[in-house]
Amino acid sequence: MRRTLFEGLTRRPLTEAPPSPDDAALAELAASLERAARRRLGRSLSIRQVDAGSCNGCELEIHALNNAFYDIERFGLRFVASPRHADVLLVTGPVTRNMREALERTYRATPDPKWVVAVGHCAADGGIFAGSYAVAGGVSAVVPVDLHIGGCPPSPLRLLQGLISLLEPGPASHNSLTAR
Amino acid sequence: MAPLTDIIPQGERVDRHRPCPRFVVTADAWQHTVSEIAAGRATLLGLWGDAAAAPTVHMAMIEDATGAMAVVSLACPDGKFPSVGALHPPAIRLERAIQSLYGFEPAAAPDLRPWLDLGFWDLRHPLGARTPAAAAQPPYPFLPVEGESLHRIPVGPVHAGIIEPGHFRFTAGGETIVRLEERLGYVHKGIESLMTGAPIARAARLAARTSGDSTVAYGIAFAHAVEAATSIDAPPRARYLRALMAELERLANHFGDIGAICNDASFSLMHAHCGILRELVLRAADGCFGHRLMMDRVVPGGVSADLRPDGAALIRDTLREIQRRFPRLVELYDNTASLQDRTAATGILQPELARQFGAPGYVGRASGRNFDARKTPGYAPYDRLEFTVPVLTAGDVDARVWIRIREVEQSMALIEQMLDRLPDGAIAIALDGTGEGGEGLGLAEGFRGDVLAWVRLDGPHVARCHLRDPSWFQWPLLEAAIEGNIVADFPLCNKSFNCSYSGHDL
Numbered sequence: 277m278r279r280t281l282f283e284g285l286t287r288r289p290l291t292e293a294p295p296s297p298d299d300a301a302l303a304e305l306a307a308s309l310e311r312a313a314r315r316r317l318g319r320s321l322s323i324r325q326v327d328a329g330s331c332n333g334c335e336l337e338i339h340a341l342n343n344a345f346y347d348i349e350r351f352g353l354r355f356v357a358s359p360r361h362a363d364v365l366l367v368t369g370p371v372t373r374n375m376r377e378a379l380e381r382t383y384r385a386t387p388d389p390k391w392v393v394a395v396g397h398c399a400a401d402g403g404i405f406a407g408s409y410a411v412a413g414g415v416s417a418v419v420p421v422d423l424h425i426g427g428c429p430p431s432p433l434r435l436l437q438g439l440i441s442l443l444e445p446g447p448a449s450h451n452s453l454t455a456r
Numbered sequence: 457m458a459p460l461t462d463i464i465p466q467g468e469r470v471d472r473h474r475p476c477p478r479f480v481v482t483a484d485a486w487q488h489t490v491s492e493i494a495a496g497r498a499t500l501l502g503l504w505g506d507a508a509a510a511p512t513v514h515m516a517m518i519e520d521a522t523g524a525m526a527v528v529s530l531a532c533p534d535g536k537f538p539s540v541g542a543l544h545p546p547a548i549r550l551e552r553a554i555q556s557l558y559g560f561e562p563a564a565a566p567d568l569r570p571w572l573d574l575g576f577w578d579l580r581h582p583l584g585a586r587t588p589a590a591a592a593q594p595p596y597p598f599l600p601v602e603g604e605s606l607h608r609i610p611v612g613p614v615h616a617g618i619i620e621p622g623h624f625r626f627t628a629g630g631e632t633i634v635r636l637e638e639r640l641g642y643v644h645k646g647i648e649s650l651m652t653g654a655p656i657a658r659a660a661r662l663a664a665r666t667s668g669d670s671t672v673a674y675g676i677a678f679a680h681a682v683e684a685a686t687s688i689d690a691p692p693r694a695r696y697l698r699a700l701m702a703e704l705e706r707l708a709n710h711f712g713d714i715g716a717i718c719n720d721a722s723f724s725l726m727h728a729h730c731g732i733l734r735e736l737v738l739r740a741a742d743g744c745f746g747h748r749l750m751m752d753r754v755v756p757g758g759v760s761a762d763l764r765p766d767g768a769a770l771i772r773d774t775l776r777e778i779q780r781r782f783p784r785l786v787e788l789y790d791n792t793a794s795l796q797d798r799t800a801a802t803g804i805l806q807p808e809l810a811r812q813f814g815a816p817g818y819v820g821r822a823s824g825r826n827f828d829a830r831k832t833p834g835y836a837p838y839d840r841l842e843f844t845v846p847v848l849t850a851g852d853v854d855a856r857v858w859i860r861i862r863e864v865e866q867s868m869a870l871i872e873q874m875l876d877r878l879p880d881g882a883i884a885i886a887l888d889g890t891g892e893g894g895e896g897l898g899l900a901e902g903f904r905g906d907v908l909a910w911v912r913l914d915g916p917h918v919a920r921c922h923l924r925d926p927s928w929f930q931w932p933l934l935e936a937a938i939e940g941n942i943v944a945d946f947p948l949c950n951k952s953f954n955c956s957y958s959g960h961d962l
Binding site for chain 1: 574576577578579582613614616617618619620621641642643644645646647649650658661662665666667668669671712725728729731732734735738742748749751784785788791792956957958
């Protein structure tokens with residue numbers, strides 16, 4: 277174990293896009309997110325993930341945000357265990373009828389101001405599962421949604437970009453910051 | 457030992473059911489078959505309903521040693537069938553699901569509480585008579601637990617983490633769990649209903665989204681079933697590419713699991729390093745097939761994406777990197793006493809239960825069940841590749857970690873062999889489309905265990921499809937394995953099983 281730990285100190289980190297000026301997307305996103313997060317939320321944004329009926333593909337890629345390559349916590353974004361600690365609900369899946377009430381209660385347990393991010397094609401409109409007797413629809417059929425991140429499932433990079441666009445709205449989603 | 461068909465006393469063999477026979481049997485023959493399964497002559501593979509033509513229940517079985525499979529079917533015109541669970545407990549949840557989804561009642565069943573139907577749908581028996589739901593369901597009666605100073609801990613469906621939803625009802629005496637009861641169905645999406653009448657291509661996309669972590673395995677199982685029903689063979693190159701994807705999927709999931717199990721013992725160093733290995737595999741998959749999870753790459757008839765020109769080199773580079781990093785992590789796991797203290801002798805699953813339930817995957821193999829669908833019944837290209845199936849008997853969390861470690865090594869060796877021998881040629885053949893409507897059964901070994909798919913085709917459409925996730929025969933065993941352990945060890949035990957919620961709930 278000592279050798280592994282020692283190497284961790286001496287080797288370059290695997291983390292994507294170290295903050296060098298000539299690096300690609302992630303470094304820029306890191307800088308922009310840091311500014312916005314500091315302005316709006318004191319540099320931190322707590323995320324509660326809710327699987328409302330997903331196939332678990334989206335969860336795998338959300339998990340990946342925590343690995344050494346994406347290291348989401350360096351942006352001040354972190355996953356929390358309780359909706360009562362959260363600023364953002366990250367909701368995946370078509371909302372099944374069996375999960376509808378649980379999602380509503382999770383939403384109500386999250387203090388204001390809060391944002392809801394719907395992750396994946398299914399979360400947008402039910403996706404391939406739309407029309408089933410067991411599916412209520414997309415996330416917006418049950419709770420108000422501030423941002424959709426598409427993909428089946430979205431890659432970790434796309435998830436990062438989406439979370440950042442929640443903080444730095446472009447013209448298309450200008451009103452998405454209205455806290456509820 | 458007599459062949460498998462000997463345990464099915466009499467029955468009319470159905471035409472065009474492939475690759476194994478299907479027999480329509482009498483209630484007596486059904487009962488006899490169930491008693492033979494309960495006596496251990498064969499392993500239950502699946503039990504499902506069918507309301508397409510007439511109310512029917514189907515039961516699939518396999519002989520572990522030979523891989524011989526069979527399906528027996530019983531018509532139940534009065535909506536009743538003799539309970540399988542009464543003689544063979546692994547069938548209890550399956551027949552509860554049949555009752556909730558079809559409305560067919562397992563006569564003299566030990567448990568008639570609803571399963572999957574949590575009372576939130578507009579209709580009852582969605583795959584059967586589809587009657588409007590009446591008044592609200594009565595509260596779900598959890599099994600009674602009696603004794604002094606016991607307390608209950610309800611957990612879920614929303615869990616504290618990036619996890620799928622399900623409800624766990626713990627009853628504990630002090631710190632010790634005396635009973636865990638699971639209640640699942642929260643992510644039931646009605647996949648089998650959506651498949652009914654769907655074109656084969658759409659049904660394949662649904663199958664690929666039954667459990668996202670096993671999307672390749674589901675793709676293969678569904679393709680096997682459709683190809684059996686239509687009597688076609690995917691080209692050799694497609695078979696190799698499927699297996700290549702399946703082994704990449706296994707690697708990615710095993711790395712994720714090994715790290716996550718250690719993380720649940722608060723050993724985050726392993727989690728961080730295993731997360732790196734998982735990411736490397738997903739990136740290789742993306743570079744080779746254009747999708748990190750390789751979703752929709754396996755299709756009936758072959759595969760939809762060929763290995764990209766630089767794919768083989770990319771995979772070889774990734775394997776080299778894994779070979780450089782992984783052995784040291786194994787050593788770290790093996791030599792960290794504080795970690796072993798948590799995993800060894802925790803959550804023991806008795807081999808007898810693993811055998812009875814036909815426990816799939818690493819859950820079974822860590823408890824002495826020597827079964828792997830890649831070997832028995834086996835399918836191309838594994839029949840031409842060299843690999844061993846690791847088996848241990850300790851049955852604890854530690855054994856389930858070691859099975860995964862050994863399987864990682866085997867998968868890497870398999871990938872090397874496949875890259876060396878990858879045949880040229882077509883990657884898919886067209887499905888005929890207008891066949892006379894055959895039936896097919898398919899089995900594929902995913903990282904979690906064997907996935908079963910059964911289809912009846914109606915020309916280019918799916919008339920009926922049933923998918924059975926390995927988790928069906930693992931979730932109940934988690935309840936058994938956790939008994940007598942402390943509440944704080946539940947995450948560790950749960951992660952070492954890593955059952956699928958979505959795959960189970962359908």
